[in-house]
Amino acid sequence: AQSVAQPEDQVNVAEGNPLTVKCTYSVSGNPYLFWYVQYPNRGLQFLLKYITGDNLVKGSYGFEAEFNKSQTSFHLKKPSALVSDSALYFCAVRDPTGAGSYQLTFGKGTKLSVIP
């Protein structure tokens, strides 16, 4: 079975400071990993993905994430936070070889608040 953990329900960061939103995962094979962002009353928007290759993945709006296989982590980062980054962030995982290979498993979400 595959699972995702986002250990922080909420992250607060001052505008202009670097931000990190944490994600750890569990799959039996090599994972596909994703970050999505959700703004109020909207659907999820794709930010970035890791499929294979370079462990540092760059995505939309200046976000990046680092895949760490030994720590089974895929933390989302941004060098300088903007107030407009305030939203709900979801990490998701797929095991493309497992019995549930069609299924994307989401974490519970982390609310990011960027303080002006």
Add this chain to the structure above:
Amino acid sequence: NAGVTQTPKFRVLKTGQSMTLLCAQDMNHEYMYWYRQDPGMGLRLIHYSVGEGTTAKGEVPDGYNVSRLKKQNFLLGLESAAPSQTSVYFCASSWGRGPSSQPQHFGDGTRLSIL
């Protein structure tokens, strides 16, 4: 460029009533999904479809039925609504399940309240 469109956006039902949520995508995607989002629980997969005429159960299928009669549409039905089905429902679509076919594209959701 509509992407994934969900209808309706809001609905209030009484216990025992039935309704159908409609999802339409204009990206010619093969795969479509229905999720529900509940506070503190992330998104959970209800049903999915890997092509026209096919459907399969996800993580939380009980109390729901689906149909995919046309490639661009994926319908989610509640035959006898229960208060536990109060949630925000999201439809998503993707080209397929391979690495080049990701990610999933989401609609803006249907907010459903069962009284």
